[in-house]
Amino acid sequence: MNTEVTLAGVTLKNPIMTASGTFGSGEEYSEFVDLNKLGAVVTKGVANVPWQGNPTPRIAETYGGMMNSVGLQNPGIDVFCKRDIPFLKKYDTKIIVNVCGHTEKEYVEVVERLSSEEVDMLEINVSCPNVKEGGIAFGQKPEALESITRAVKKKAKQPVIMKLSPNVTDIAEMAKAAEAGGADCLSLINTITGMKIDVHRRTFALANKTGGLSGPAIKPVAVRMVYQVAQAVKLPIIGMGGILTSEDALEFILAGASAVAIGTGNFVNPHTTLDVMEGIKAYMINYKVDKLTDLIGAVN
Amino acid sequence: MGKTRVAADVVFHEQIASDVYSLYLRVGDMAKEAVPGQFVAVYCNDKSRLLPRPISICEALPLKGQIRLVYRIVGDGTEEFSKLHAGSVVEVMGPLGNGYELLDKKAILIAGGIGIPPMLELAKRLSCEKEIVLGYRDEIFLRDEFSTFGRVTIASEDGKHGIKGNVIDAIKSAGVTGEAIYACGPTPMLKAVKAYGLSQGMITQISLEEKMACGIGACLACVCNSRDVDGHTHVKNKRICKEGPVFYAEEVEI
Numbered sequence: 001m002n003t004e005v006t007l008a009g010v011t012l013k014n015p016i017m018t019a020s021g022t023f024g025s026g027e028e029y030s031e032f033v034d035l036n037k038l039g040a041v042v043t044k045g046v047a048n049v050p051w052q053g054n055p056t057p058r059i060a061e062t063y064g065g066m067m068n069s070v071g072l073q074n075p076g077i078d079v080f081c082k083r084d085i086p087f088l089k090k091y092d093t094k095i096i097v098n099v100c101g102h103t104e105k106e107y108v109e110v111v112e113r114l115s116s117e118e119v120d121m122l123e124i125n126v127s128c129p130n131v132k133e134g135g136i137a138f139g140q141k142p143e144a145l146e147s148i149t150r151a152v153k154k155k156a157k158q159p160v161i162m163k164l165s166p167n168v169t170d171i172a173e174m175a176k177a178a179e180a181g182g183a184d185c186l187s188l189i190n191t192i193t194g195m196k197i198d199v200h201r202r203t204f205a206l207a208n209k210t211g212g213l214s215g216p217a218i219k220p221v222a223v224r225m226v227y228q229v230a231q232a233v234k235l236p237i238i239g240m241g242g243i244l245t246s247e248d249a250l251e252f253i254l255a256g257a258s259a260v261a262i263g264t265g266n267f268v269n270p271h272t273t274l275d276v277m278e279g280i281k282a283y284m285i286n287y288k289v290d291k292l293t294d295l296i297g298a299v300n
Numbered sequence: 301m302g303k304t305r306v307a308a309d310v311v312f313h314e315q316i317a318s319d320v321y322s323l324y325l326r327v328g329d330m331a332k333e334a335v336p337g338q339f340v341a342v343y344c345n346d347k348s349r350l351l352p353r354p355i356s357i358c359e360a361l362p363l364k365g366q367i368r369l370v371y372r373i374v375g376d377g378t379e380e381f382s383k384l385h386a387g388s389v390v391e392v393m394g395p396l397g398n399g400y401e402l403l404d405k406k407a408i409l410i411a412g413g414i415g416i417p418p419m420l421e422l423a424k425r426l427s428c429e430k431e432i433v434l435g436y437r438d439e440i441f442l443r444d445e446f447s448t449f450g451r452v453t454i455a456s457e458d459g460k461h462g463i464k465g466n467v468i469d470a471i472k473s474a475g476v477t478g479e480a481i482y483a484c485g486p487t488p489m490l491k492a493v494k495a496y497g498l499s500q501g502m503i504t505q506i507s508l509e510e511k512m513a514c515g516i517g518a519c520l521a522c523v524c525n526s527r528d529v530d531g532h533t534h535v536k537n538k539r540i541c542k543e544g545p546v547f548y549a550e551e552v553e554i
Contacts, residue, residue, distance in 0.1 A: 052535045052537060
């Protein structure tokens, strides 16, 4: 059985990766998960300098989902390069660094800094709903997305994944814009902007008022968007949004994703990534699928 | 061995106050690892509730491979737990976080409401002289279990039990003295304890809580403002689930 998948020339041993922001740089989860068994670790977003993030509460559970407004708290690229990359280099897995910024200049600064580092791919976060400047501002207008993609691509030494926001009218149009800007790969979906109100206290559940909804509640939206994007562009796609089981992951793959990421699922069970991979293998045996790539976009 | 996630059998479960329950879980070696002030993440069996609930460890019983949790119903998740019975199975991850540092100094254990349970394991482990100060809104629970470990002073808001007022009122009126404070309870209480402890020059440890997701330090949801730059992000945000939940009072802004 061959579970390898290739994204923009980078071959992963299997299609399972972690979703940015849910897994740190893997250290905390390495007590539960053998990182060598993951196709890739996608790190939490890193900026040019440390970011404090948002006030608490940053988390609220919803029916079949959760909202967060962590606000991209991160140690900045210097600490990240010194501490997190060497940690991940100890494992036989691909390293995908999620990059965030307030301005085009900040994104490019991080990308340039990473050009001399041994990381496999860059994922550009133009879809975080929880920061005031940057983030999603670049991911909701096709012209802005195309322009930042081009700026990042000009400096990047590694293949570039643009992470798309679902908070748009036409996801296919956004995918085409990223493709036009020179993106090598797309990942989707980031969280859906939401709000929860505590009726007893008459306050917002999150200090930031709004947050990003994730978890099984958003999965059908995510599968639909992956399918639409797969129809619209030729780029490989990393699918995510509420994956808890191998069947969830297979939905994304059949819809057109070459790889999948587990996010909120890590919180539900720290072992979810590996359980999903085992389930995919069982599916391949059951349906006599020799190559995982045969399943990509294979929905009839 | 550190943290594990296990399917725990419910050994015994009983209601000990109108909305407070005592739950004994068979967790194997997790019981040996646990230290006072640590917590576990308890997962719901109803899969519409995704996130584990952080609950402090009331007692660790390593010889039996059990831990005891005493929790209050505060929402749908804890409501679900209250329906567990002997023989039920519940997923538990732990022990999590950093507990209290046990000091060989006369101790004052100060707890309020559902912050009282973790003090029981602490009282068991502290071999020094200790005073125990417990604050309740109205209904009393766990009080009698503390009496073998030291003098217990009670405060209640309505004055029905012990001294009318809060834990600081109780400390002053009962003449409670000591060199080290260990506290757990609601934030307003912890603020008062921090101010009191530091003004008296006592070593003061407090246990904080916050909404959590991963429980192990990865998601950065449950941070608190800290005096010093933290070791993870290099800002001033310590992770309650990882560096905490117990902090020296002067370390954190509350």
